[in-house]
Amino acid sequence: SQELEQSPQSLIVQEGKNLTINCTSSKTLYGLYWYKQKYGEGLIFLMMLQKGGEEKSHEKITAKLDEKKQQSSLHITASQPSHAGIYLCGADSGTSYGKLTFGQGTILTVHP
Amino acid sequence: SAVISQKPSRDICQRGTSLTIQCQVDSQVTMMFWYRQQPGQSLTLIATANQGSEATYESGFVIDKFPISRPNLTFSTLTVSNMSPEDSSIYLCSVFEGYEQYFGPGTRLTVT
Numbered sequence: 001s002q003e004l005e006q007s008p009q010s011l012i013v014q015e016g017k018n019l020t021i022n023c024t025s026s027k028t029l030y031g032l033y034w035y036k037q038k039y040g041e042g043l044i045f046l047m048m049l050q051k052g053g054e055e056k057s058h059e060k061i062t063a064k065l066d067e068k069k070q071q072s073s074l075h076i077t078a079s080q081p082s083h084a085g086i087y088l089c090g091a092d093s094g095t096s097y098g099k100l101t102f103g104q105g106t107i108l109t110v111h112p
Numbered sequence: 113s114a115v116i117s118q119k120p121s122r123d124i125c126q127r128g129t130s131l132t133i134q135c136q137v138d139s140q141v142t143m144m145f146w147y148r149q150q151p152g153q154s155l156t157l158i159a160t161a162n163q164g165s166e167a168t169y170e171s172g173f174v175i176d177k178f179p180i181s182r183p184n185l186t187f188s189t190l191t192v193s194n195m196s197p198e199d200s201s202i203y204l205c206s207v208f209e210g211y212e213q214y215f216g217p218g219t220r221l222t223v224t
Binding site: 045104 | 113116118143145153154155156157160170202204206207208211212213214215216217218220
């Protein structure tokens with residue numbers, strides 16, 4: 001079965017700083033999803049990457065899928081307190097849509 | 113993007129009882145999924161619910177414990193039966209639409 005490892009597990013940054021969260025898969029990634037979760041709430045869809053080398057951006061968040069399709073990174077530029085939360089990566093099984101395996105999450109704290 | 117609502121948003125239940133969680137989507141979708149997030153853990157897929165067929169359960173989850181209904185393309189229910197404290201979790205409904213996957217706000221269940 002596929003396993004996803006996120007690093008770091010937690011991150012504390014000062015407002016305005018840049019940061020990167022990594023998601024490494026034990027198998028080839030067919031579809032990699034990034035979500036943000038506020039404590040105890042649902043998941044907010046950020047981005048989905050499919051192709052090796054693909055990069056997508058939304059506001060100050062950029063996600064990349066490496067060429068070998070076994071790692072993805074999420075980069076936040078000029079972080080704000082509103083970026084705080086839990087970031088989760090989820091991987092498509094490659095055989096069935098919708099069946100995602102998730103990493104353990106990265107807890108981001110942004111100090112004003 | 114699909115907009116998903118869930119009812120109830122949270123509940124506190126006594127062991128041995130059952131709770132039915134409702135999931136409503138604002139558009140017709142073929143694939144709906146139910147996930148569980150235990151305290152401090154990441155998300156785990158419980159089952160896939162497609163309209164017109166029996167739900168498909170993942171390893172470790174059984175129909176007697178988590179019966180699912182999918183009467184139409186916009187609605188599904190998940191019942192957590194004969195609850196124990198170990199069932200205390202956030203339960204999330206999810207849909208796959210347009211090669212993107214969206215999640216509902218979750219139902220926070222506490223079993224005492």
